[in-house]
Amino acid sequence: MDQPHRNQGYPLQLLYSPERIQTEIARLAKEINASYEGRELLVIVVLKGALFFAADLLRLVTVPVRMDLVKLSSYAGTESCGTVRLTKDLEFEVAGKDVLVVxxxxxxxxxxxxxxxxxxxxxxxxxxxxxxxxKTERRQAEVTADFVGFHCQGGFLVGYGLDLDERMRELPAIYQMIQDHDGEI
Known part of the structure; x- marks a missing residue:
């Protein structure tokens, strides 16, 4: 990891560089292309965080794609509040479709x-x-992703779409927020 630096007053440690992110996205696109060859795919992008990732990923997907957006909310600050709310529903019907959630x-x-x-x-x-x-170590519900870029342990992450209260999404890399000696960010 690189030396820590500050963004918007928060100490950050580089976790994944823009180049490393793009390498993983290219690998994921190849896996998706192979898995869905000859089929049309309905991609559902979970807003807002996955928008950056989905845009880069879908530029490399070669199978026919239709895209829809959904927005769900479950976080306040750095902690999940445990309740999920649907705040923007889908426009397309999913019945009978090959669906990939991004x-x-x-x-x-x-x-x-x-x-x-x-x-x-x-x-x-x-x-x-x-x-x-x-990030499996915080898992509270049994769910498995089929295509995974990075397996990550611990820490609160920001950048490349990941945010802290709508801040730092625009960072081109992914950073781990550094906690102080009391465990606070």
Missing amino acids: EDIVDTGLTLVYLLDLLKQRGAGTLRVCTLID
Whole structure:
């Protein structure tokens, strides 16, 4: 890891450089292309965080794609509040479709389980998940991603779509926020 630096007053440690992120995205796109060859894919992007990841990923996906957006909320600051709310619903029907959910990070799993249950109820033909970051140590719900960029342990992450109260999404790399001696960010 590089030396810590500050952004918007927060101490940050570089975790994944822009180049490393793009390398993982290229690998994921190849896996998705191979898995869905000859089929049309409905990609559901989970807003807002996955927007950066999805844009770069979908530019490398070669199978036919339709895209929809969904927005769910479950965080306040650095902690999950444990309750998931749907704040922007889908526009397309998912019944009978090959559906790929694109998520920036799977952490507690509560948001993803909520979304997957909703898509199953609506009759998705096949249902898989692609996430840039999988943090299994905080998992509260049983869920597994099918396509994973990075397996990450610990820490609160920002940058490349990941945010702290809507700040630092625009950073081109992914950083871990550094805690002080009391465990506070």
